[in-house]
Amino acid sequence: MPAPNSITPKQLFRLIGTPQSPILIDICMDADFEADPYLIPGSIRHPAKDIEGLVNLIGDRPAVVICQKGKKLSQAVVSLLRGEGVQAEYLEGGMFAWRDMPDALRVPAKALSMQPKDSLWVTRHRPKIDRIACPWLIRRFVDPNARFLFVAPSEVDATAAMFDATPFDIEGAHWSHRQDKCTFDTMLDEFALHTPALDRLATIVRAADTNRHDLAPEAAGLLAVSVGLSRQYRDDHENLAAGMHLYDAFYRWARDGFEEQHDWPMDRKS
Structure with a gap:
């Protein structure tokens, strides 16, 4: 059974580049991001603990929250956002699962900088x-x-x-x-x-x-x-x-x- 409030890498891949794509929030810890400095296309980096900032950033749009492994960090943030009425899901398996998916797009942070x-x-x-x-x-x-x-x-x-x-x-x-x-x-x-x-x-x-x-x-x-x-x-x-x-x-x-x-x-x- 699929996990509640989650989206798989394949499901997200089909949405990216289309008008239906959700807002993507990368909350990977700085050390994890520096070790693998890539983003899913269209992602916005944001501190995980700034829930008020995330609520304001996302507004009434659907969002996908992304951490390194899709575990405690993104799941907890999604639960907090859901409690604030935000349409949020977390990416199953996080950046590790996205990285391992064939043909997955990853934008280098160097280019975005x-x-x-x-x-x-x-x-x-x-x-x-x-x-x-x-x-x-x-x-x-x-x-x-x-x-x-x-x-x-x-x-x-x-x-x-x-x-x-x-x-x-x-x-x-x-x-x-x-x-x-x-x-x-x-x-x-x-x-x-x-x-x-x-x-x-x-x-x-x-x-x-x-x-x-x-x-x-x-x-x-x-x-x-x-x-x-x-x-x-x-x-x-x-x-x-x-x-x-x-x-x-x-x-x-x-x-x-x-x-x-x-x-x-x-x-x-x-």
């Missing part, structure tokens, strides 16, 4: 492909509370300096195109987020963003929808909100539906 909690990013205005795909990746797999600024190309560097923001997808920035790859590829590399689904999506983003539609037949469709969204929404943040739904759908296709085909009539044999 480059970004503050509730990170702020800045890029050129009027985003279409890479500058929508990258925010989607960050919010779904790195920092669910990340914020984004869209400014004139000439103002990106000054804005980054004034607001302590991280520039991306602009020439000369750390987070930008490298060789024949686009910024989305760079983020997959830096955050160690390579999976078959994300690599499949990256190929489409790269093909559409660099006008190499021979790399993926889906690129033409992504370009068309991206241009259409940019024309439909004058406000870049409304465009991003719509683009999040677009990339949510592309990710589910890349993960679960890329082999599905459609034809008419249904009984066609050739």
Whole structure:
């Protein structure tokens, strides 16, 4: 019988990267974390004994609490949170079980240390492909509370300096195109987020963003929808909100539906 108030690594794996993903709270002891400095994508580090802070952080969202082994620490914290009316579960087996699961994603803390909690990013205005795909990746797999600024190309560097923001997808920035790859590829590399689904999506983003539609037949469709969204929404943040739904759908296709085909009539044999 499954343990009460728990979720298995496989169940959590299916939720990560989707809009249904819970808020993930890593409460591993500092010594344990320093010995294995990796996080499940989208996790937020927080002290285990700061229950009031956790209640405020989680709010009315469902949460999964993660410790090293999924035993006394996370189970006790979940029980305390449940007593406060919080929708919390603990990860069965903790980080050890997650680490041992095939194809489990683990983001190196070194990469995350480059970004503050509730990170702020800045890029050129009027985003279409890479500058929508990258925010989607960050919010779904790195920092669910990340914020984004869209400014004139000439103002990106000054804005980054004034607001302590991280520039991306602009020439000369750390987070930008490298060789024949686009910024989305760079983020997959830096955050160690390579999976078959994300690599499949990256190929489409790269093909559409660099006008190499021979790399993926889906690129033409992504370009068309991206241009259409940019024309439909004058406000870049409304465009991003719509683009999040677009990339949510592309990710589910890349993960679960890329082999599905459609034809008419249904009984066609050739």
